[in-house]
Amino acid sequence: MRQAGKIGPLEGFYIGDVTRQASARITVATPGQGFSDITEAVAAFVAESGLRTGLVSVFCRHTSASLTIQENADPDVRVDLMTALDGFAPRHGQYVHGMEGPDDMPAHIRTMLTDSGLTVPVRDGRLALGTWQGIYLIEHRDRGPPARDRAPRCRAMIQNPVA
Amino acid sequence: MRQAGKIGPLEGFYIGDVTRQASARITVATPGQGFSDITEAVAAFVAESGLRTGLVSVFCRHTSASLTIQENADPDVRVDLMTALDGFAPRHGQYVHGMEGPDDMPAHIRTMLTDSGLTVPVRDGRLALGTWQGIYLIEHRDRGPPARDRAPRCRAMIQNPVA
Amino acid sequence: MRQAGKIGPLEGFYIGDVTRQASARITVATPGQGFSDITEAVAAFVAESGLRTGLVSVFCRHTSASLTIQENADPDVRVDLMTALDGFAPRHGQYVHGMEGPDDMPAHIRTMLTDSGLTVPVRDGRLALGTWQGIYLIEHRDRGPPARDRAPRCRAMIQNPVA
Numbered sequence: 001m002r003q004a005g006k007i008g009p010l011e012g013f014y015i016g017d018v019t020r021q022a023s024a025r026i027t028v029a030t031p032g033q034g035f036s037d038i039t040e041a042v043a044a045f046v047a048e049s050g051l052r053t054g055l056v057s058v059f060c061r062h063t064s065a066s067l068t069i070q071e072n073a074d075p076d077v078r079v080d081l082m083t084a085l086d087g088f089a090p091r092h093g094q095y096v097h098g099m100e101g102p103d104d105m106p107a108h109i110r111t112m113l114t115d116s117g118l119t120v121p122v123r124d125g126r127l128a129l130g131t132w133q134g135i136y137l138i139e140h141r142d143r144g145p146p147a148r149d150r151a152p153r154c155r156a157m158i159q160n161p162v163a
Numbered sequence: 164m165r166q167a168g169k170i171g172p173l174e175g176f177y178i179g180d181v182t183r184q185a186s187a188r189i190t191v192a193t194p195g196q197g198f199s200d201i202t203e204a205v206a207a208f209v210a211e212s213g214l215r216t217g218l219v220s221v222f223c224r225h226t227s228a229s230l231t232i233q234e235n236a237d238p239d240v241r242v243d244l245m246t247a248l249d250g251f252a253p254r255h256g257q258y259v260h261g262m263e264g265p266d267d268m269p270a271h272i273r274t275m276l277t278d279s280g281l282t283v284p285v286r287d288g289r290l291a292l293g294t295w296q297g298i299y300l301i302e303h304r305d306r307g308p309p310a311r312d313r314a315p316r317c318r319a320m321i322q323n324p325v326a
Numbered sequence: 327m328r329q330a331g332k333i334g335p336l337e338g339f340y341i342g343d344v345t346r347q348a349s350a351r352i353t354v355a356t357p358g359q360g361f362s363d364i365t366e367a368v369a370a371f372v373a374e375s376g377l378r379t380g381l382v383s384v385f386c387r388h389t390s391a392s393l394t395i396q397e398n399a400d401p402d403v404r405v406d407l408m409t410a411l412d413g414f415a416p417r418h419g420q421y422v423h424g425m426e427g428p429d430d431m432p433a434h435i436r437t438m439l440t441d442s443g444l445t446v447p448v449r450d451g452r453l454a455l456g457t458w459q460g461i462y463l464i465e466h467r468d469r470g471p472p473a474r475d476r477a478p479r480c481r482a483m484i485q486n487p488v489a
Contacts, residue, residue: 167360167361167362167363168354168355168356168357168360168362168463168465169354169355169357170352170353170354170355170362170364170366170367171352171353171354171355172353173350173351173352173367173370173371173374174350174351174352174353175349175350175351176348176349176350176374177348177349177350178346178347178348178375178376179346179347179348180345180346180347181344181345181346181347216347216349217347218383231438231442232389232437232442232443233389233434233437233438234389234434237423237425239422239423240423240431240434242422242423243421243422243423243431243434243435244434244435244438246422247414247415247435247438251414276438276439277438277439278441281442281443282383282385282443282445283385283443284349284383284385286349291385291387292387293387293388293389295388295389296387296388296389296442
């Protein structure tokens with residue numbers, strides 16, 4: 001059965017001013033391929049800003065790591081997600097771009113399939129995520145960023161354009 | 164032929180104030196796997212807000228449903244999109260996470276490949292979508308959200324951070 | 327090894343006013359399937375706006391072209407990315423929707439897997455991209471947009487909701 005859903009009326013309508021914005025860097029030191037839950041770090045940034053309502057954007061400044069919003073309950077979900085990414089872009093596929101190692105080109109493909117940036121609503125000073133949603137940084141490389149990127153190890157930048 | 168395009172000059176440049184924002188919940192009751200066109204509901208929210216220029220963000224608070232912007236003309240497009248998603252994350256694949264049924268883990272993978280959030284420009288009080296673009300919620304589960312999520316059935320949250 | 331990363335403290339915290347926004351159209355005339363680097367055009371828009379801090383959103387008004395942030399150094403990366411997209415949505419797959427030619431339905435699938443919109447932080451009047459990140463429009467069709475879309479050839483719209 002492939003059916004369209006029934007759409008209800010608008011609920012909880014809110015309107016207010018926009019006056020302030022904030023930004024900060026979050027650094028994630030990744031030891032290798034895997035998911036890092038950055039939800040608390042993003043929530044801490046929102047709390048630090050003092051802003052109550054708006055949107056928070058998270059942006060990853062690399063092309064071999066990316067972001068996703070995923071289930072935060074059963075860690076097996078991340079195992080299966082990584083297996084799926086391995087299937088979409090295998091480590092030992094036939095790539096033209098190989099000079100940075102066998103884990104680099106699959107990392108770019110996995111980044112293309114997931115997200116470089118995410119935007120999440122903020123209500124009453126809290127991330128308006130669903131109960132089972134967490135914000136994850138996915139490191140796609142075996143050893144995290146190469147030496148040249150390690151110095152400014154920042155992995156995510158946040159902007160909250162609203163007050 | 165894989166060629167880069169020719170980029171023209173900036174057109175229709177606009178600059179103005181940002182003063183207001185609005186948000187609301189949109190509830191979509193999904194009977195099972197499928198695409199629901201929520202374009203009109205998002206447009207109605209923009210109209211209700213009275214805001215004329217800015218960005219509207221739509222966010223889905225689930226990890227087994229997601230958002231996409233797709234062709235709104237031929238319904239066969241959605242049939243093929245669902246077939247493609249079935250291929251990327253089959254119902255009866257070998258998943259470690261199986262406790263929530265055979266449609267749960269593929270739903271998470273499909274959500275990762277599509278979008279939890281979308282941001283669309285608003286001009287003159289209207290969504291600045293292309294002629295053939297519609298905003299869709301994709302329900303990936305066979306019966307929609309399980310009982311625990313049905314109470315606050317909201318599926319999308321909108322923020323318009325600009326006036 | 328699939329390990330979570332170590333998250334450091336917030337760095338470079340900034341807070342300030344939001345007062346202004348700007349938007350403009352960027353036109354990309356695409357001769358056929360391929361990646362077009364639009365980073366400079368987006369940066370030129372930000373410079374034209376005079377806005378120093380905030381977020382810039384880029385939106386593609388088509389469902390057979392899309393956006394991605396990818397490595398801007400080795401052009402072979404884009405070759406491999408296109409090969410990957412060809413694998414995910416082959417030109418001569420068995421699609422129900424075929425009336426617009428063999429390159430149309432795969433274009434929609436590739437658009438679903440990549441992005442219709444991107445949001446990038448702006449600091450000190452510059453795009454806060456990583457060193458190796460570029461913003462790309464991906465044309466998925468053999469000859470670019472069909473005649474009916476060519477008139478308003480705009481391919482990307484930008485909104486900068488912050489000052």
